[in-house]
Amino acid sequence: MYKLYYWPEIQGRGEFVRLALEAAGAKYQDVARRAKGMDALIAGLKSDAPMPPYAPPYLQDGELVIAQTAAILAHLGPKLGLAPKDDAGRLHALQLQLTIADLVDEAHNTHHPVGSALYYEEQKKEAKRYTKNFRKLRIPKYLGYFERVLAANPQGPEHLVGDALSYADLSLFQVVEGLKYAFPKAAARELDTLPLVTALHQAVGRLPRIKAYMKSKRRIAFNEQGIFRRYPELDG
């Protein structure tokens, strides 16, 4: 039984871990969504035990506590059958996840360019400037890159790495979901030009376990506390 510790009201970075656990049909507790779970999450952050997490998400797997989304997935991927079996493939899955994480950071900065300690309303003007650049340059550059990776995969364009579903595919699915939610116009315009990314997004959404998860209460809806936020003034 895995225990995932993450903020209970948002998808956020924890969602990349949730999707891997769900896609594999793994047993897990989403601790902070249970009774007294937030106390447990905070206690873990303040722990004096060796190697505390800096921030959620963190995962407990038996004795091991591991933080940072990409490190959690580097650990879970092989155990859940969601990573390539060869060393190079595993490194490349990590490389892809880190590039997705960079995109996620920038998506967060669209509404919080000046600092996460301030409200969106205090940095709306800066958010507009940042997001204009994000829509025009960054979304095309990142999604175009993943299209290239798919096209260049010697095992076929159905997966980012190797010949089977990996956590990198799930994470790209999540990012596309997020961009479609936050920037429906910009995302649609871009995805129209990217058949392989679009096909991967659709294929992951059709996986029976992912389909069931998306309809369940375990999937928290996108909202304006998370990373991907729908502020119509930022789309275009």
Place this chain on the structure above:
Amino acid sequence: MYKLYYWPEIQGRGEFVRLALEAAGAKYQDVARRAKGMDALIAGLKSDAPMPPYAPPYLQDGELVIAQTAAILAHLGPKLGLAPKDDAGRLHALQLQLTIADLVDEAHNTHHPVGSALYYEEQKKEAKRYTKNFRKLRIPKYLGYFERVLAANPQGPEHLVGDALSYADLSLFQVVEGLKYAFPKAAARELDTLPLVTALHQAVGRLPRIKAYMKSKRRIAFNEQGIFRRYPELDG
């Protein structure tokens, strides 16, 4: 012979890789600093080969090309004797590197909060707002976290993870160097309260290979094109 591809005029994210290679006395080429090296770097980014890098740094090790600083170090660490031998220790080294990478991203945003496509001069006002928060909240939170990690290491407070030098120690050294360069007042004030981080920084700086590297021409000086920039108006 390793081949590192990174921008030739800055320390940037490539420096974390350079430090690991230097600390281990590994043979490597810093490709873009050699004749026609920039052409080779750009060709690698535009390559149609499987799994192209999204951005520098990337490393070539025989047939393997791997991008993303933390993934490069996850690969090099065990090969160079700069990572713990056990799986949990290796995951924790990766976790630490990713937390350092988050700090590095925020250090970059101090001078580019609105977007990396704009000049600093076009976002000076926003940079001041961002950096005030970075100095007052973020530097203390990050460096205080590493102090806690050192204090909680069951193998002793000389290293972040395990009982020997790892790439995470080298990367913390580099971040402290960067903060001292960019924010001399804020960094000194903070480090005064952090004896373990300070001791680790000094110990790494005294390692013979690191000492020799820092004096060599291979070490590019900090400058105002890199991640850590000294803009006196942002310190305080």
